[in-house]
Structures are given as structure tokens and as C-alpha cells.
Amino acid sequence: MESPVYIQIHNQLKKDIEAGKWSIGDRIPSERELALNFEVSRMTLRQAVQTLVDEGILERRIGAGTYVANRKVQEKMSGVTSFTDLMTAQGKTPSSKTISFHIANPSLSESEKLQLKDGEQVLRMERIRYADNVPICFEVATVPQSLVADFSKAEITSSFYKTLEEKGGYQMGGAQQTVSAQLASERIAEYLDIKRNGSILRLRQVSFLNDGTPFEYVRTQYVGERFEFYLER
Known part of the structure; x- marks a missing residue:
């Protein structure tokens, strides 16, 4: 392909x-x-x-x-936490809207981040994530196709981490995360119901299983006024 x-x-x-x-x-x-x-x-x-x-x-x-881009200062944050669990812990009702969901050849960046072998394909999905029906972020997630071949679209898009743990028997490990600021493009502003050039927090994350295998590469854009990151030391 x-x-x-x-x-x-x-x-x-x-x-x-x-x-x-x-x-x-x-x-x-x-x-x-x-x-x-x-x-x-x-x-x-x-x-x-x-x-x-x-x-x-x-x-x-x-x-x-x-x-x-200039190299930015990177700060290690907490490990892998699902959006669903994060919102639930804050007393909010999480939901999502899938914009795209398809099997594809990986980009060079996706292949490098996920340490894919030649010929391996990926599942790439775009979602808007909500808390109490308010859009919080736009997410592009890429995972190895082989990892999710036995799961349905609903199982993957509703709560991916829960599906991996409960149906796949996988255990979550750590994550490498980078946060930076940017302005919202016209497309992202429309998805997140904000003004174009509104403030966005951009998170790039590679998530690992407990054996060190990278299983997910996510690029997420959060509405700056609706979400904040904090560090635990």
C-alpha cells in the first residue's frame, strides 16, 4: 500500500x-x-x-x-495515564468523537518512534476528546497494526488502554513526553470550538509497555484554557 x-x-x-x-x-x-x-x-x-x-x-x-524548530527543554512527567481515567478521576464524564480511523503505512517519524520493522503497518486515528461534552483536545494516535488486529474499532476508540490491559493482557509501562505551546490552526480551532490562533498546549508522547516496547505515538493538542499539566517529583 x-x-x-x-x-x-x-x-x-x-x-x-x-x-x-x-x-x-x-x-x-x-x-x-x-x-x-x-x-x-x-x-x-x-x-x-x-x-x-x-x-x-x-x-x-x-x-x-x-x-x-529549536530544541526545547523536555520535562519528564508522570507515566502512561488514559484520558478516560484522567477525566473520571476529576469527576468529569469523558467521551470522544472519531474523525478518522484507518490502516496505513507509517511515516518516518511514526516508524522511528514505534521502532517498527520494514513493511509493518500502523493504525492511525484522529479523535476529539471531551469532558462533560466540552472539547478538551484533538488527538492523533498511531499504534502498530499488529497490536490491535484482534480488537474492534469500538474497543479501540472507547478506551484503548483498558482494552489493551483487560482484553489483550498487556501491562502499561512509562512514557516519554514533550510539551510545548503553539497557536491553533483553523482546522483545530473548529474542532475544539476556539478562535483561530487561540493558545494550544501540544503534547507529543511515546507510550511503552512494561517490557519497554513502544506501543503508541500520540500528538495531542489541548485547549490551553481548559487543561493544564503538572509535575510530581
Whole structure:
């Protein structure tokens, strides 16, 4: 199965950055230039760039273009906690709306984060997560297809961690988490019912089973005024 065009462009741009074509802090060519170079529409090119922004590889600067992101300070937070459990513990009713759910070839970033072998496919799903029917975050989660082959869509989208533990017999381990700030794109603002360029907290997380196997790569955008992170030492 051939990857979508925007994933192919994502992969090539990531390779170019890793090869030193652009250094940290460098401005990459405009979307118009890149779209012409790749011979794709601006919309397709923008989708590829946005995936790199969501992964923290690129960053947009209002009125100035798109740049190779600076390395940010990383702070270790708590281990793997499901959104469902987190909201329930706070006395709120969790729910979600699935935007997309499909088996696909992994991007380079997904393959690296999940330590996939050649030819392995992934399940990639996009969801809006709610607490008491108020949108809290937009989430893109990628997991190895082999891990969830025996589970139904409902079991995966309703409470993924609970399904892994109770039906799959897996035990959760730790997580690597990175939090940064950004402005909401038009699409994300619509999903989360906020103004475009509203404040967003972006979490990138790789979750591990207790044997150290990475099983999930998540890119989540939280509404800044509706969610906060805290650290326990």
C-alpha cells in the first residue's frame, strides 16, 4: 500500500532536515515554492508541513514563515495515564468523537518512534476528546497494526488502554513526553470550538509497555484554557 502523498512529502522534508539541508532556526522555502517543487497542491503541501509542525520538527512564526524548530527543554512527567481515567478521576464524564480511523503505512517519524520493522503497518486515528461534552483536545494516535488486529474499532476508540490491559493482557509501562505551546490552526480551532490562533498546549508522547516496547505515538493538542499539566517529583 503506497503512503498518501502528504506522508511522502513529510518523509522527504524530514530526511532533508536530518541531512542538514536546513539547520535549526533556518526558514524553509514557502509553501508555494515547496508545492511547485513537489508538484502538488498547496493544500497537500500544507498538510505535510503541518504534520512536521505537530511533531515539533518545524514551527510556524506568524508573518515570518516556517522554520526548523529549536530544541526545547523536555520535562519528564508522570507515566502512561488514559484520558478516560484522567477525566473520571476529576469527576468529569469523558467521551470522544472519531474523525478518522484507518490502516496505513507509517511515516518516518511514526516508524522511528514505534521502532517498527520494514513493511509493518500502523493504525492511525484522529479523535476529539471531551469532558462533560466540552472539547478538551484533538488527538492523533498511531499504534502498530499488529497490536490491535484482534480488537474492534469500538474497543479501540472507547478506551484503548483498558482494552489493551483487560482484553489483550498487556501491562502499561512509562512514557516519554514533550510539551510545548503553539497557536491553533483553523482546522483545530473548529474542532475544539476556539478562535483561530487561540493558545494550544501540544503534547507529543511515546507510550511503552512494561517490557519497554513502544506501543503508541500520540500528538495531542489541548485547549490551553481548559487543561493544564503538572509535575510530581
